[in-house]
Amino acid sequence: MTGPHRVAAVLIVGLALLLAAFTDPGHGDRDRAEPRPVLAGGEGATASSPPTPPTLPSGTPRWQSERVLPDRGMLIAYYGTAGSGSLGVLGETSPRRALRRLQHAAAPFERPGRPVRPVFELIVTVADGHPGKDRDFSHDIGRDAVRTYVDAARELGALLVLDIQPGRSDFLEVARRWEWALEQPHVSLAIDPEWRVRRGQRPAQVIGSVGAGEVNRTSAWLSQLVVEHDLPEKLFVVHQFRTAMVRHIGRVKPRDGLQLLQHVDGFGTRGQKLATYRAVARPDIFAMGFKLFYDEDVHRMGAKAVHRIRPRVRFVSFQ
Known part of the structure; x- marks a missing residue:
């Protein structure tokens, strides 16, 4: 096409588009009513950025499409609290170094077609043997320390599970204090009934317990958080090593947006651990x-032994 003809063609197309805009009676209202498309690059994207292709079917909540457990795979975790190795291996070093050690520990669990995802399980509310200022026999670790793990897990591609040991407080009451972190898409929640004691009891002097009603109230709140914020599915972990630790466990309810996971924490010989698990x-x-203890287990199980356990283990943590 010669130069004059090309110019004429462009002018004709431009006039046609302009005419269509003015003759479409709903044009202006539609532009105001429709939400702006999501742009590549997140909040820092500009209007010239190409739109991100949709990753979910129209109308499908993220929690239905983004499952927290790898398909046919496993989650492998380091457990502990920030800045101390006394409660588990996680706090013995920085998050980045912990990830390198965790990857080494997780490698034997990998199988073809069965991916392994790294997890930091961080105790954020720690049970105490003394009442404390709130007289609830527990304390929260510093928010800055938790934020360090929230940021590090995001950067390193790990899942973060916030573990709470509430003392005499209600699990839901304590979980609400960590809402700011649980709003993050890669952060999940664990409750540990061993450290949920009643009035007149002290942590570490008795093995605590929780009723199904309190478990359900806590999971309902977390489920609502996932659904309302359109988050990916979260883990809701319940630690247990005695049947009495979760009263009326058969009444525990499934929840939208949550993968319920029972974490069996018994230690000792292989036979003792398997007996606890089956009970x-x-x-x-x-x-x-299933938990593996570096110090308390006798002849600690390896990956092959864990893979043979039935019912099948989907989450392994090292303490």
Whole structure:
């Protein structure tokens, strides 16, 4: 096409588009009513950025499409609190170094077609043997320390699970204090009934317990958080090593946006650990988790032994 003809063609197309805009009676209202498209690059994107292709079917909540457990895979965790190795291996070093050690520990669990995802399980509310200022026999670690793990897990591609040991407080009451972190898409929640004691009891002097009603109230709140904020599915972990630690466990309810997981924490010989697991496991309600202790276990199980456990273990943590 010659130069004059090309110019004429462009002018004709431009006039046609302009005419269509003025003759479409709903044009202006539609532009105001429709939300702006999501732009590549997140909040810093500009109007010239190409739109991000949609990753979910229209109308499908993220929690239905972004599952927290790898398909046929496992989650492998380091457990502990920030700045101290006394409660677990996680706090013995920085998050970045902990990830390198965790990846080494997780490698034997990998199988073809069965991916392994790293997890930091961070105790954010720690049970105490003394009443403390709130007289609830527990304390929260510093918010800055938790934010360090929130940011590090995001940067390193790990899942972060906030573990709470509430003392005499209600699990839901304590979980609400960590809402600011649980609003993050890669942050999940664990409750530890061993450290949920009643009036007149002290942590570490008795093995605590929780009723299904309190478990359900806590999971309902977390489920609402996931649904309202359109978050990916979260783990809701319940630690247990005695049947009495979760009263009326058969009444624990499934929740939208949550993968319920029962984490069996017994230590000792291989035979003792398997006996605890079989006595406690409720695979009809939960996916299953299993803890490996560096110090307390006798002839600690390796990956092959864990893979042979039935019901199948989907989450393994090292303490």
